[in-house]
Amino acid sequence: MRNIIISRLNGGLGNQMFQYSIGRAISFHTDRELYLETGDLDRDTLRQCQIHNFDIKCTLVDEEFLAKRLLWPIKLVKRIPNLPFPFSRIKYIREKSFEYDKGVFDLSGDVCLEGYWQSPKYFVNIKKDIYNEFRISKLTSPYRISVSHQILNGNSVSIHIRRGDYISNPKTNSYHGTCSVLWYNRAMEIIQSKFKDINYFVFSDDLNWAKENIHSRYPINFVENQSDGKDYEDLYIMSLCKHNIIANSSFSWWSAWLNRNPEKVVICPQDWFSVKHINTKDLIPDEWIKLD
Secondary structure: OOOEEEEEOOOOHHHHHHHHHHHHHHHHHHOOEEEEEOHHHHHOOOOOOOHHHOOOOOEEEOHHHHHHHHOOOHHHHHHOOOOOOOOOOOEEEEOOOOOOOHHHHHOOOOEEEEOOOOOHHHOHHHHHHHHHHOOOOOOOOHHHHHHHHHHHOOEEEEEEEOOOHHHHOHHHHHHHOOOOHHHHHHHHHHHHHHOOOEEEEEEEOOHHHHHHHOOOOOOEEEOOOOOOOOHHHHHHHHHOOOEEEOOOOHHHHHHHHOOOOOOOOEEEEOOOOOOOOOOOOOOOOOOOEEEO
């Protein structure tokens, strides 16, 4: 019987994409069967599982699957990862830090992963597979189809502005922080020093703020939020832009990483978090411009 790798999903779509990608990479390199476990998302009132909207190579399961398949007290083990349980074969691996941990590829037997695993180093060797599996074959929103045509027919630059709970939740704000208007102005100046005939496309969960604060002598298209819950389509059309200005957001990150323009310029925040103790050296590709 093949060994299995289980990656536990939580957070928004960008987080889910990282959690899938590390599981997919381990599955590929070790010939394990890949499962994504959705228990945290099933209980989440703010976020939902969206990863299945891509062409992913895995099986989605809930916590009951783990309990029955592995004879494992899942909720107890989550609280106490090193709890010995003699009937379970699985190794429960919680992410140690934000930095790349190559040791996860050397684990034997059945493995369950919990964490965010936000580094492209985990899946660099299956980069083409990840590109293809996160591709959308057909947009369903007429509005997004129209926007995508505009993006593809010009020197398009996406600007992603993440606010939402980064602003409204004091605890989240103190941890993540947000990019200022000055930061976006400086990022746009860098783009404008490199290219002409720019056409900006602004994506944000606070479009009113964006319209009041983001200005340029070049055309700016404020992409209206749709109420269909298909955020993955927004991420996809952002990735179609020639260049990207991204926020400190995993959603932003994936839009830039999936951009297939070989000459793309990506500008991202130097500091991904407000807190200084998190080392994000393995998160940002070397060729991206880090702006403080």
